[in-house]
Amino acid sequence: MxxxxxxxxxxxxxxxxxxxxxxxxxxxxxxxxxxxxxxxxxxxxKFQGSKETEKGKVLENTAIQASGLHRCKKYTKNETRLENDWITGECDIYDPKERLIIDTKCSWDIGTHPFFIEEAQKKAEKAGYIYQMQGYMWLFDCDKADIDFWLFPCPENLLGTYDNPAMLIDAVEDIPIAKRLTTVTVTRDEKTIxxxxxxxxxxxxxxxxxxxxxx
Known part of the structure; x- marks a missing residue:
């Protein structure tokens, strides 16, 4: 095989x-x-997904567009999967001019969203995103990768019986969009690669x- x-x-x-x-x-x-x-x-x-991962899939394009607007650029989803003899990967955004990778992560709610830099860094490390970005930078020959943690209102069709729309939709919308983004920047590390x-x-x-x- x-x-x-x-x-x-x-x-x-x-x-x-x-x-x-x-x-x-x-x-x-x-x-x-x-x-x-x-x-x-x-x-x-084995893994069949969850409501948290489903939200990320549904709002993927929204997050990609928002990451572009934040940088005064127009981004679309990268559809190219690259591989070498060791790894394979498909990042969300590939900006060759900036030699930059951007990967978007959509938080489920206010409680799970990392509003603070230290919180975001710990979440990125615990979830394995730092190594994921090193892999993307290796494959796409980039120098830097940004992990954009976004918080968006939950789509109504994803709300469960016991989910509170006031917390998952209204409370989120009350927060200015600029405050619903926390970015962790990862620099290419040849030793890690x-x-x-x-x-x-x-x-x-x-x-x-x-x-x-x-x-």
Whole structure:
């Protein structure tokens, strides 16, 4: 089936070091690769999405347009997926003139939105977005990546029985749009990219080992 190429959104799951010297891969990395092997062997996908991820999909173009307006530019969604021998990825916005990647993240509500820089940085690190941006910068040959955290009113069709429209729509609309954006900037780091490359090569060996057990 050939060497697996890790999606940029998954880099954070495979990059960690093992707690034991006997294995170069962490348990998290192994679990990630086992899930990828099941996808390949049985066309099985474990994660089916959530209302939070659905909101992000529905408002993706809105966020991309807003990120453009914020920078006095007109952006459209990048439709190009790039890959090399190690990773594959498709960022939201690719600005070749600025050598810039922009990825938009739509928060579910006021409580989960990172209004503060420190909060946004911690969220980006915890969610694995920093490694995701390093992957995009590697693929698209960029020097900088901006993670735009946006807060928009929730589309009414996504509201559940116990969701409060006053909190998810009205309260959000009362906040000026400029205050509903927090940006985390990530600078290209060649050492991190080299580590990604090394880890992926180990992952490819382990993935092939898994496939051979069942194929």
């Amino acid at each position: 050939g060497n697996i190429k890790i999606r940029c959104s998954m880099i954070s799951q495979i990059i960690g070091d093992s707690r034991t010297k006997s294995s170069p891969l962490s348990d998290t990395a192994k679990t990630c690769l086992m899930n990828l092997a099941k996808e390949s062997l049985f066309d099985f996908t 080299e580590k990604i490359k090394e880890k992926v090569e180990i992952c490819q060996e382990y993935y092939d080992f898994l496939i051979k057990q069942v194929a």
